[in-house]
Each structure stands twice: as structure tokens, then as C-alpha cells.
Amino acid sequence: MTLRALPDEADGLRVLVATGELDAAVVPALLPRAASLVAGARAVALDLSGATFLDSGGVRLVDQLARACADGGAPFRVVAPRGTRPRRVLELVGMADALAVDDLGAAVTALRAAG
Amino acid sequence: MTGHPEHPEHPEHPEHPEHPEHPEHPEHPEHPEHPEHPEHPEHPEHPEHPEHPEHPEHPEHPEHPERSAREAWERSPSALLTLRPDGTVLDANRTLLDWAGLEREDVVGSRTLSGLLTVGGRIFWETHLAPLLLVERRLDEVAVEVRTPRGRLPVLMSAVLTTAGDGPAEVVHVALSSAGDRSRYERELVAARREAERSETRLRALQAVTAALSRAVGVDGVADALLRTAVAPLGASAGTVWLTGEDGGLSPRRSTGAVVELRPPPFGEVVHGEPVLVGEDLLVPLRGQTALHGVLALTLDRGAGAEPPSVDVHTAVGQQAGLALDRAHRYEERAGIAEQLQRSLLAGEHPHDERFTFATVYRPGVEALEVGGDWFDVFTAGEDVVSVVVGDVVGRGLGAAVAMGQLRSAVRAVADPGTGPAQVLSRLDRFVDQVEAARTATLVHAQLDLGDGCVRYACAGHLPPLLLPAQGAPRYLWGGRSTPLGVVLGTRDRGEDTVQLGPGDRLLLYTDGLVERREQGLDEGLDVLLSTAAPLHGLGAQEVVESLTGALLDDGNARDDVCVLLLSWSGPVLERRVAADLTGLSPLRRELGAWLAERGAEEETAEDLVLAASEAVANAVEHGCGGRPEQHVTVRAELTRAAGPARDPVVLITVADPGRWRARTASDERGRGLGIMRAVVDEVRVEPSDTGTRLVLRHALRGGAA
Amino acid sequence: MDVLRRNNVTVTGRPGGPPVVFAHGFGCDQLMWRHVAPAFEADHRVVLFDHVGAGGSDLAAYDPVRHSSLDGYAADVLEVLEALDLPPAVFVGHSVSAMIGVLAAAERPERFAHLVLVGPSPRYVDDTGYRGGFSREEIDELLATMDDNYLGWSAHVAPMIMGVPERPELGRELTDSFCRTDPAIARRFARTTFLSDNRADLPRVRTPALVLQSREDVIAPPEVGRYVHEHLAGSEMVVLDTTGHCPNLSAPEQVVAAVADYLAA
Known part of the structure; x- marks a missing residue:
């Protein structure tokens, strides 16, 4: 899997793109970087539309990013289109209502409204 | 006061x-x-x-x-x-x-x-x-x-x-x-104590690396040993072993955690120098006596309280791993030859496969010195077919025994993968033309497809196999019958038949000594066998054969030797034993997904089951193996039938580890993993025992509750 | 292994009476109950014990793996109950022992008649949608403080207060070890206690429970007590008119009355 940050938008919106499988094997190494990944952003979208698998380990990463954003006062959304595995898992753990949106456009709208 | x-x-x-x-x-x-x-x-x-x-x-x-x-x-x-x-x-x-x-x-x-x-x-x-x-x-x-x-x-x-x-x-x-001064003084003492503990920890960690490397077999063994002992114990959160390929370039061979990339410009420095820090990654060269075998790339744990990397320790790790890789390369050159030799020595063994079980009993005849001609054999023909044979060479004594041995080998020799039972019998007809003592031998030969439970069988003048279904009454299989070997009437084509087994169904093959008595006819003997076998379906395979022979032979009237074989199909099973290492999760998910698709699971059901199983294995690796990667987790997926008239297919996935269950509900992510499992599958059952913990996931193959 | 010796188990009160088991919290030992337990001795069999690592327990029985989670302590409790072969017991757990009781009752409900949870908290660290009262950084600070006190704690263990002038009611030998855990074990126990999350275990409990909550408690604030009450099916909650995390010492008569009322109901 990969996780990378796109260059920030002009208004401080940062998009993080995760692809591949976010599972218990790969996530622990990423957790300590959560704070630095969102540092300085005014709003953050985590794009999971290219993620093929998400487990409770991956949920931990989403949770960590959400907290890091909350600490920095930055609104946070997760792009997880309906019908995909990441969306299903976020729904199962009760995080979809607060965080999940269907596409990046919806994320941008929600984040600008929240910001 | x-x-x-x-x-x-x-x-x-x-x-x-x-x-x-x-x-x-x-x-x-x-x-x-x-x-x-x-x-x-x-x-x-x-x-x-x-x-x-x-x-x-x-x-x-x-x-x-x-x-x-x-x-x-x-x-x-x-x-x-x-x-x-x-x-x-x-x-x-x-x-x-x-x-x-x-x-x-x-x-x-x-x-x-x-x-x-x-x-x-x-x-x-x-x-x-x-x-x-x-x-x-x-x-x-x-x-x-x-x-x-x-x-x-x-x-x-x-x-x-x-x-x-x-x-x-x-x-x-x-x-x-x-208390500024005293506090400072205490802090210094605490720091000194910490430093002492740290160097002791490092020394112990280095000893663990040395010990693991000395036991490692092969290049992958060395890589695994390094990842096990030189990543987390030395303060890194992820590690990747990059190995030098034939073209001299480096490519990742094994990882624990996320792959740690080799970012430029490390190569020149790494080849000639000590471990080098690039950003948050520490690159440790693995140098042998003559060549750079590779690089251990580590992501350092920079969390609160993390230890700073120790260049001395990592240098020593790199040197030791380099020498271990020297040995591993020499070993792998010789291993190919050794493996072939080993296989040929094991060729006579009966196969072990989780997808079926069998049990046998052999009782010699009353005159113990008279060697009989009964035999059984179990062998695999191809990946997914197990062959069973029960036969009886006419006559007694050394000649019959030798003929039996020859015939037994001959069956194995002619039963190539893809050769059905009828064709096997035809080839044996040609064989007994050359071996007089084996002529008119009878045998039953069945081939079980371990993937779907389909059995092809043929009887050359032998008594009919007895089918013992997991549910329902036993019955004889009267199909696929033809004459004893070498006795060819008219055509040389042998017949065969098929029967479909379900999970847990069994097939009993036996020689005539089990049912023939002087004072009773053959039909009567078969009826007795049928009624004796009917109530035994709840017993284990070995108990069934012991009970049957006990009940039928212990009346003092049995004289002939007897051979009984019970073959039981476990149902379509996927069984994997994985090292306690989270990097195995991803390939395991793919295998399980493919297995579920083959069984006809719908995509969503399959993905939910794969998710639940992945959570269970991650839990077992992290908490059931106590952080000891030399432990193993067994994953077994099988298809069974629900109780009730419809007998809908049900998937059972069992994840077993050597740890205790009660040590693992404390933290949020574990609770979350268990929550996910419970949300997506019909039933999650924890079965703790003295030897470990089994977590059983049960879910309808089609239209599950979730 | 002798479980009763391991956990320094003492049994008093009426033999054959319905058993009440008192479990002390993080920091101290069974003496925490000295003003509460005697009130039950007339009618009940009263069981007191020390968690491994505390008080008069067998320090050698401390297992860093087993005791790295509260489940290990819960397993200890179940082993004690088993060794005593008690009928279903009233389990009174203070502080972290409240959650240890929850885990034990979820695992073996047949061993428990009632749970009394004094100052319980299923999770001390704040989480999304949950206020436990502490941030992760604050807990890290606690662990650092415990390090700073390494020497001070050692000194506590040594007989440095020889000249203590008065000890009403108690002989010195009784209180020698009170609140003086082995520092290394205390640090690990703090980590286990303050980093655990047992929220998901609350719905697993079927045993009727009473939550006793101080009016003010910086360790387990009233809203956390309410959370426990709301997530424990069929539980009752009583707010005690006292402040601090140890009502069993600061307001023992209120604790006794609330427990007695609850058991009488």
C-alpha cells in the first residue's frame, strides 16, 4: 500500500491518498506519522477510493488522522465511495456517518462548509 | 504526636x-x-x-x-x-x-x-x-x-x-x-539507570539476533530471522530486507510492517560504510566476505520514549547477517539435491492431508504363520485426488504375500494422475498376465476428488464398498463391478461408477474375511455388516473400524485374515499454517477469497468473511503468539452443512493460536477487530483451551445474516 | 502455585455467609477497605486480597505478559474465587478493580451475584465521542512522574519513617507496605490501568451492578461513572457526597450504607 500527501490546495485543503491494502501489517508504521501528515493543513481529506482493503488496523489509522486533525482544528473527511470495502468497514465501526463521503468533490464541499 | x-x-x-x-x-x-x-x-x-x-x-x-x-x-x-x-x-x-x-x-x-x-x-x-x-x-x-x-x-x-x-x-x-536540585539529581540517577538498562537491552537484543541467524536456514530464513529479531527489538517499527539480485540491483525480499523504501542516494554510502540514517530510515548494509548481499532498511520508531538507534549494534547486526547470508547461499546450492533425495525416501509413506482422514485395521488369520494376501493402500494421485485400494490375493503363504506386494506396487505404478479406476484395473489385467500368483486377485479401487467429494470406484470381483453418509442410512455401492483380475470374459473394458460424498461422508472398503462365515451366507454377512455399521456414524474413523472388527470378528468363528479401510472426506477444506507475522495476512486473504469464490460464495459474503478471517488472524498473530514470531497460527476454512432439512452450506473458518484468549480484550483496536468480526459473520465463537485459543467464524455461504 | 498466598487472600466474617469480595484499586492494597469491610463481617463472608505486585502479594508471581492487560488480573481474581470455591459472590471493585470485576464477570458470570463498582472508568483517555478525563499526553506525563519518583519510591519501601509518632488504630507492621508497590511493577500497572479501554466489555456483563461515584473525582469523573451506568444493563448508580477517588477511605460510612442498601433491596 502507499499513503502520500498531494500538494495543498490554495485554501489549505490537503488530500492524502491511500492505495492498496490498509491492514494491521502496514498501519503500525504509519501511525506515528499521522500528526506530521496533517500538520499545517486547514482541512484534510483522506482518499480511500483507491484502497482495496481496510481492517481494524486501517480504522486505527483513520482514527489517528481524525484525532490529529481535531487537535489541529482542521476538519477531516474520508473519501470512501458507497459499495466499496473501506466504506463498509467504516460503516461497521460507526465512523461512516461522521466522516465518510462518496467522492473527493463531496469532501471538498463538506470541508469548506466545515472550515 | x-x-x-x-x-x-x-x-x-x-x-x-x-x-x-x-x-x-x-x-x-x-x-x-x-x-x-x-x-x-x-x-x-x-x-x-x-x-x-x-x-x-x-x-x-x-x-x-x-x-x-x-x-x-x-x-x-x-x-x-x-x-x-x-x-x-x-x-x-x-x-x-x-x-x-x-x-x-x-x-x-x-x-x-x-x-x-x-x-x-x-x-x-x-x-x-x-x-x-x-x-x-x-x-x-x-x-x-x-x-x-x-x-x-x-x-x-x-x-x-x-x-x-x-x-x-x-x-x-x-x-x-x-526541589529543583533534588529533582535534577533524581533525574540524573534515573537517566543513568535507564542508560544501564538500555545497554543491557541492546546486548540481549544483539545476542538474540546472533542466535536467530545461526539457526536460520536459507536466504529467506536469514531474512525472516533478521526481521524477527532486528526490527522491533531494536526500536524500529518496520523493516525490509533488500537483497542483491543476479543483476547486482537490490530488490525487496521480505518485510515486516510497511515496505521501507530505499530512497536515493543510499547505495554508494551503504556499500562502503556503516549504517546510514536517511530521514527516518536507517539503512544497514549486509556485507558478506566478498560481496554486499543486501540492505536491511528500518523505519525507526520515533514515538514517545523511543530509543535512539545505536550505530554499534546495527553495525554488528549487519556484519553478522552478511556472514549468515554467505552461509545461506552455499546451503541453497546444495538444498535442491537434498530435497529430491528426501522425497524418494518418503515415497512409501501414507499421505497426510487435512481434506480427508482414513483409518485401517488388519487382522491376520487364525494360523498366524500363514501370511495372508489381503492389503490396503492409500496414496495420492495428483494434487487433489486420493486413491484407496483394498485387495485380496488368492491363496496363502509366502507366494501370496509376495504377489500381494508386487500387486500393491503395481497399483501405485499404473494409477497415474488422470487414470480412472476402470483404466487402472485394465492395466492391472496386463500386469497379472506376467505374474501368475496375482491372477484372480480381487480388489476395490476408489479415487476421491478432494476438491468436490466425487468418488470414482471400480470393483474387480471384490465385495461392494459400503457408503456411510454423515446423515442417513448406510448403503452398499453396487456399481462399477467386473471380474477378478486376469479373468476376462469377452471385452477387456472394465467398468466404473461414481458416487458423490458430502462433508463427513465415509466409505468403507474391506476384504471378505469381515463378512464371510462358514455357517452363514454372504448376503446374511453383508446384512450384519450394514446393521452393525449403521449406529456407528457418530464415532471417529479409527473407532468405527475398531468397533466393526470387534463386533464382527470377536465371536471366535473368524478364520481368514481381514483388512478394513475407512475413508472419510472432510469436505472442501483450505488449511494454512502461517508464521506469526502480519506480512502473511495479505496473501492469506487472497487465497481465502479464491477458495470462497470456488465454493460459490457471493462477492460481498466472500469479502466479509475474508475481512473477519483477516481480523482473527491479525489478533492471533499479535496477541495469541505473544510477540514470538516462531509461533504459528493455523487457519482452516471448510464448508459444512447447517442442521435442518435444507442443509444449507455453511462456511466454518477456524483460526488457532497457542496463546490464551483472556489476555486480549483490553485495548480499543482489539475490541474493534472483534466488533468487526461479530458484525460481518453469523457467529463468532472463542474456544480457549490449555494449549491455545481457537476462534471459530461461522457464516452461511449464501445469504448470510449480515 | 498457591493462589491464596499469591494474592495474600484473607477471609473473615461469618463462615458460610454470602461472600463479599473486596478488590483494591491502582496504587494501594486491601487496607483500602479497612473502614468498609468490617461492616459486612457480621452477615457475610468477607474476602480481601492484594493484586499481584501490591501489598503482601507474592511479587515473584508478577508476570509482565499476563499482567500487561487487565484480563490477566481478572484471571487472577477468577482463580482466587475458584480456589475459595465460593458461591456466587458480591464483588466490590475500586478504581481499576471495577473494570477487572467487569472482565471477570463477563468471562464467568456464574461466579458473581452482584458487582459494586467504586469509581469505575472503562477508559481514562479521551476518544472520539468519549471523555475519559485525560489526554494521552497527560497519561505519558503520569508515567514520567512515576519515573521521577523512582528514588522516592525506593525510599518509601526502605524503613525511612522509623520515627513515625502516631499510628492510631494500626500497628506499624500492618501499614508497612501500604501504597508502596514495587516501582517497576507500579509503573507497568499504571500503564496497564490508564491505557486500557474496556468500553466494549461493559455490554458483555449480565451481572447486576451498582456504580458508586464521588461527587467530584478527577480520576473517574461523574460523567464517566454515568457512562458505565448507562452501558451496564440493569445497573444502579449512587452519587456519594464526597470528593476524591477513594470514597472507601474518605467517606467509608457512605460506601457501607450504599452497598448495604443495594444488597438489601
């Missing part, structure tokens, strides 16, 4: 003006006189609190003669407080208010002492100090920190709990003295 004017137990604080043992004033009932403390503050009966509940009467306030004592109390270099036993501040002196940057009204009556401390101190107070004070009635020089506008102020706290005035109420007198 006795007075301690000289403070004998605190000689290092001779200047301590307000030692908590001396909060008293001259008229204090327990301390009638303290002439050596004329300036002793008037505490807690100070003017601000004439209504002080613990001090109902103080008529002389505020004209108390010792107003100067109050002054001294206020200006003491130590912070002084009085508290209710529950910690509420009744009074505090100026020093304390100055430290805390608060006004008296911010503190008195509303705050608790613990509210003035830093969080650590607060918890320490609530969980240790307050109970200690209430039970022992005093505290001596405990290090805590006071929150001040300028940051934390380390202080030493002493306190006594004492009866105030002559009433029953109690108050706590507290003195806090600034």
Missing part, C-alpha cells in the same frame, strides 16, 4: 520553617508548649477564617497575640496549605499563591490540592498519596510538580493528618518545598 524540634529525621532541612509536624500553636491541646517556636504561625486559625468549621471557638481572633506568626507563615519559603481530609483547600500561604499564580479566593474552599498539581502528580495524589495519608496520617518528602504560570515546579511534599483543635474534625497540614 510528639514534637520534633530538632527535626532529627530531616537534618538536610534545618531551615525548614514549617515542617508539617509543627503546625501547632501554643494552646494546641497535644502540644502545650513550644517555646522554641515563638514565631510559629497561627494556623489554621488565621483571621480570614473565623468561621472555620473545624475551629468553632477562637475568641481571641483577630487580635491574636501572634499576628507576626501569621506573617511568618505567609512568607515562609515553603508553600504551606491546610486541607480537609478530602483534599479541599482550607487555607494556603502567600508562597503557594505566588507559585500557582492564583488569588486566595481562587483556591480556598473550592480547589483541591490535586488540582494544583500537574496531571501525573494529580493521579499520584489520588491513587497513592491521599490513601497513604488517610491510613498512615503522614507523607514524607514525596516528589510532585506544581502547575505554575511559568511551567512545572518540582517540589517535595510532606503532610500530616491531625485533629484540629479539640473537636473531632481532622485537617491536613501540607508543606511543599522547592
Whole structure:
């Protein structure tokens, strides 16, 4: 899997793109970087539309990013289109209502409204 | 309480003006006189609190003669407080208010002492100090920190709990003295102790690396040993072993955690130098005697309390791993030859496969020296077919035994993968043309497809196999019958038939000694076998064959030798034993997904099951193997049938590990994993035992509840 | 292994009476109950014990792996109950022992008649949508404080307070070890206690429970007590008119009355 940050938008919106499988094997190494990944952003979208698998380990990463954003006062959304595995898992753990949106456009709208 | 004017137990604080043992004033009932403390503050009966509940009467306030004592109390270099036993501040002196940057009204009556401390101190107070004070009635020089506008102020706290005035109420007198120096001194000692512990930990970690490398077999074994012992134990959160390929380039071979990339420009430096730090990654060269075998790339754990990397230790790890890789390369050149040799030696063994079980019994005839000609055999023909044979060579004695041995080998020889039972019999017909003693032998040969449970079988003059379904009555299989070997009437084509097994269905093959008796006909014998076998379906395979032979042969009338074989199909099973290493999760998910698709699971059902199984395996690896990667987790997926008339197909996935279950519900992510499992599959069952924990996921193959 | 010796188990009260088991919290030992337990001795069999690592327990029995989670302590409790072969017991757990009781009752409900949870908290660290009262940084600070007190704690263990003038009611030998855990074990126990999350275990409990909550408690604030009450099916909650985390010492008569009322109902 990969996780990378796109260059920030002009208004401080940062998009993080995760692809591949976010599972218990790969996530622990990423957790300590959560704070630095969102540092300085005014709003953050985590794009999971290219993620093929998400487990409770991956949920931990989403949770960590959400907290890091909350600490920095930055609104946070997760792009997880309906019908995909990441969306299903976020729904199962009760995080979809607060965080999940269907596409990046919806994320941008929600984040600008929240910001 | 006795007075301690000289403070004998605190000689290092001779200047301590307000030692908590001396909060008293001259008229204090327990301390009638303290002439050596004329300036002793008037505490807690100070003017601000004439209504002080613990001090109902103080008529002389505020004209108390010792107003100067109050002054001294206020200006003491130590912070002084009085508290209710529950910690509420009744009074505090100026020093304390100055430290805390608060006004008296911010503190008195509303705050608790613990509210003035830093969080650590607060918890320490609530969980240790307050109970200690209430039970022992005093505290001596405990290090805590006071929150001040300028940051934390380390202080030493002493306190006594004492009866105030002559009433029953109690108050706590507290003195806090600034402890900057002592705190620094303690910190240095703690740091020194830590450093000593660290070097010991490192030495032990290095010994573990050496030990693991010395046991490692092959290049992958060395890579695994490194990842196991030189990543987490040496303070890294992820590690990747990059190995030099034939073209001289490096490529990742094994990882634990996320792949640690080799970012430029490490190569030149790594080849010639010591471990090099690139960003958060530490790159450790793995040099052998003549070549650079690869690089161990580590992501350092930079979390709170993480240890800094030790160049010495990592250099030693790199050197040892380089030498281990030298050995591993030499070993792998020889291993190919050794493996072939080993396989040929094991060729005579019966196969072990989780997808089927079998049990056999052989009883010699009454005249023990007369070797019989009965035999059984179990062997695999191809990946997914197991072949079973039960046969009987006519006659007795050495000739029959030799013929049996030849015929047994011949069956194995002609039963190539893809050759059905009828064709096997045809080839054996040609064989017995050459081996006179084997002619007119009878045998039954069945081939079970382990993937779907389909059995092809053929009987050459032999008694019919008995089908023992997991549910329902047993019945004989009368198909696929033809003449004994070498007895060819008309055509040389042999017939065969098929029967479909379900999970747990069994097939019983036997020789005539089991059913033939002098005083009864063959049909009667077959009926007895049928009725004897019917109630045995709940028993294990070996128990069934033992019970059958016991029931049918222990009447003293059996004379012939007897051979019985029971073959049981477990159903379509996927069984994997994976090392306790999370990197195995991803390939395992793919295998399980493919297996479920083959069984006809819908995509969503399959993905949910894969998710639940992945959670279960991750849990087993992380918590059931106690962080010991040499442990293993077994994953078994099987298809079974639900109870009830419809007998809908049900998937059972069992994840077994050697750990104890109760050690693992504590943290949020584990709870979350279990929550996910429970949400997506019909049933999650935990089966703890003395030898480990089994977690069983049960879910309908189609239209599950989730 | 002798479980009763391991956990320094003492049994008093009426033999054959319905058993009440008192479990102390993080920091101290069974003496925490000295003003509460005697009130039950007339009618009940009263069981007191020390968690491994605390008080008079067998320090050698401390297992860093087993005791790295509260489940290990819960397993210890179940082993004690088993060794005593008690009928279903009233389990009174203070502080972290409240959650240890929850885990034990979820695992073996047949061993428990009632749970009394004094100052319980299923999670001390704040989480999304949950206020436990502490941030992770604050807990890290606690662990650092415990390090700073390494020497002070050692000194506590040594006989430094020889000249203690008065100890009403208690002989010195009784309180020698009170609140003086082995520092290394205390640090680990703090980590286990303050980093655990047992929220998901609350719905697993079927045993009727009473939550006793101080009016003010910086360790387990009233809203956390309410959370426990709301997530424990069929539980009752009583708020005690006292402050601090140890009502069993600061307001023992209220604790006794609340427990007695609850058991009488």
C-alpha cells in the first residue's frame, strides 16, 4: 500500500491518498506519522477510493488522522465511495456517518462548509 | 504526636520553617508548649477564617497575640496549605499563591490540592498519596510538580493528618518545598539507570539476533530471522530486507510492517560504510566476505520514549547477517539435491492431508504363520485426488504375500494422475498376465476428488464398498463391478461408477474375511455388516473400524485374515499454517477469497468473511503468539452443512493460536477487530483451551445474516 | 502455585455467609477497605486480597505478559474465587478493580451475584465521542512522574519513617507496605490501568451492578461513572457526597450504607 500527501490546495485543503491494502501489517508504521501528515493543513481529506482493503488496523489509522486533525482544528473527511470495502468497514465501526463521503468533490464541499 | 524540634529525621532541612509536624500553636491541646517556636504561625486559625468549621471557638481572633506568626507563615519559603481530609483547600500561604499564580479566593474552599498539581502528580495524589495519608496520617518528602504560570515546579511534599483543635474534625497540614536540585539529581540517577538498562537491552537484543541467524536456514530464513529479531527489538517499527539480485540491483525480499523504501542516494554510502540514517530510515548494509548481499532498511520508531538507534549494534547486526547470508547461499546450492533425495525416501509413506482422514485395521488369520494376501493402500494421485485400494490375493503363504506386494506396487505404478479406476484395473489385467500368483486377485479401487467429494470406484470381483453418509442410512455401492483380475470374459473394458460424498461422508472398503462365515451366507454377512455399521456414524474413523472388527470378528468363528479401510472426506477444506507475522495476512486473504469464490460464495459474503478471517488472524498473530514470531497460527476454512432439512452450506473458518484468549480484550483496536468480526459473520465463537485459543467464524455461504 | 498466598487472600466474617469480595484499586492494597469491610463481617463472608505486585502479594508471581492487560488480573481474581470455591459472590471493585470485576464477570458470570463498582472508568483517555478525563499526553506525563519518583519510591519501601509518632488504630507492621508497590511493577500497572479501554466489555456483563461515584473525582469523573451506568444493563448508580477517588477511605460510612442498601433491596 502507499499513503502520500498531494500538494495543498490554495485554501489549505490537503488530500492524502491511500492505495492498496490498509491492514494491521502496514498501519503500525504509519501511525506515528499521522500528526506530521496533517500538520499545517486547514482541512484534510483522506482518499480511500483507491484502497482495496481496510481492517481494524486501517480504522486505527483513520482514527489517528481524525484525532490529529481535531487537535489541529482542521476538519477531516474520508473519501470512501458507497459499495466499496473501506466504506463498509467504516460503516461497521460507526465512523461512516461522521466522516465518510462518496467522492473527493463531496469532501471538498463538506470541508469548506466545515472550515 | 510528639514534637520534633530538632527535626532529627530531616537534618538536610534545618531551615525548614514549617515542617508539617509543627503546625501547632501554643494552646494546641497535644502540644502545650513550644517555646522554641515563638514565631510559629497561627494556623489554621488565621483571621480570614473565623468561621472555620473545624475551629468553632477562637475568641481571641483577630487580635491574636501572634499576628507576626501569621506573617511568618505567609512568607515562609515553603508553600504551606491546610486541607480537609478530602483534599479541599482550607487555607494556603502567600508562597503557594505566588507559585500557582492564583488569588486566595481562587483556591480556598473550592480547589483541591490535586488540582494544583500537574496531571501525573494529580493521579499520584489520588491513587497513592491521599490513601497513604488517610491510613498512615503522614507523607514524607514525596516528589510532585506544581502547575505554575511559568511551567512545572518540582517540589517535595510532606503532610500530616491531625485533629484540629479539640473537636473531632481532622485537617491536613501540607508543606511543599522547592526541589529543583533534588529533582535534577533524581533525574540524573534515573537517566543513568535507564542508560544501564538500555545497554543491557541492546546486548540481549544483539545476542538474540546472533542466535536467530545461526539457526536460520536459507536466504529467506536469514531474512525472516533478521526481521524477527532486528526490527522491533531494536526500536524500529518496520523493516525490509533488500537483497542483491543476479543483476547486482537490490530488490525487496521480505518485510515486516510497511515496505521501507530505499530512497536515493543510499547505495554508494551503504556499500562502503556503516549504517546510514536517511530521514527516518536507517539503512544497514549486509556485507558478506566478498560481496554486499543486501540492505536491511528500518523505519525507526520515533514515538514517545523511543530509543535512539545505536550505530554499534546495527553495525554488528549487519556484519553478522552478511556472514549468515554467505552461509545461506552455499546451503541453497546444495538444498535442491537434498530435497529430491528426501522425497524418494518418503515415497512409501501414507499421505497426510487435512481434506480427508482414513483409518485401517488388519487382522491376520487364525494360523498366524500363514501370511495372508489381503492389503490396503492409500496414496495420492495428483494434487487433489486420493486413491484407496483394498485387495485380496488368492491363496496363502509366502507366494501370496509376495504377489500381494508386487500387486500393491503395481497399483501405485499404473494409477497415474488422470487414470480412472476402470483404466487402472485394465492395466492391472496386463500386469497379472506376467505374474501368475496375482491372477484372480480381487480388489476395490476408489479415487476421491478432494476438491468436490466425487468418488470414482471400480470393483474387480471384490465385495461392494459400503457408503456411510454423515446423515442417513448406510448403503452398499453396487456399481462399477467386473471380474477378478486376469479373468476376462469377452471385452477387456472394465467398468466404473461414481458416487458423490458430502462433508463427513465415509466409505468403507474391506476384504471378505469381515463378512464371510462358514455357517452363514454372504448376503446374511453383508446384512450384519450394514446393521452393525449403521449406529456407528457418530464415532471417529479409527473407532468405527475398531468397533466393526470387534463386533464382527470377536465371536471366535473368524478364520481368514481381514483388512478394513475407512475413508472419510472432510469436505472442501483450505488449511494454512502461517508464521506469526502480519506480512502473511495479505496473501492469506487472497487465497481465502479464491477458495470462497470456488465454493460459490457471493462477492460481498466472500469479502466479509475474508475481512473477519483477516481480523482473527491479525489478533492471533499479535496477541495469541505473544510477540514470538516462531509461533504459528493455523487457519482452516471448510464448508459444512447447517442442521435442518435444507442443509444449507455453511462456511466454518477456524483460526488457532497457542496463546490464551483472556489476555486480549483490553485495548480499543482489539475490541474493534472483534466488533468487526461479530458484525460481518453469523457467529463468532472463542474456544480457549490449555494449549491455545481457537476462534471459530461461522457464516452461511449464501445469504448470510449480515 | 498457591493462589491464596499469591494474592495474600484473607477471609473473615461469618463462615458460610454470602461472600463479599473486596478488590483494591491502582496504587494501594486491601487496607483500602479497612473502614468498609468490617461492616459486612457480621452477615457475610468477607474476602480481601492484594493484586499481584501490591501489598503482601507474592511479587515473584508478577508476570509482565499476563499482567500487561487487565484480563490477566481478572484471571487472577477468577482463580482466587475458584480456589475459595465460593458461591456466587458480591464483588466490590475500586478504581481499576471495577473494570477487572467487569472482565471477570463477563468471562464467568456464574461466579458473581452482584458487582459494586467504586469509581469505575472503562477508559481514562479521551476518544472520539468519549471523555475519559485525560489526554494521552497527560497519561505519558503520569508515567514520567512515576519515573521521577523512582528514588522516592525506593525510599518509601526502605524503613525511612522509623520515627513515625502516631499510628492510631494500626500497628506499624500492618501499614508497612501500604501504597508502596514495587516501582517497576507500579509503573507497568499504571500503564496497564490508564491505557486500557474496556468500553466494549461493559455490554458483555449480565451481572447486576451498582456504580458508586464521588461527587467530584478527577480520576473517574461523574460523567464517566454515568457512562458505565448507562452501558451496564440493569445497573444502579449512587452519587456519594464526597470528593476524591477513594470514597472507601474518605467517606467509608457512605460506601457501607450504599452497598448495604443495594444488597438489601
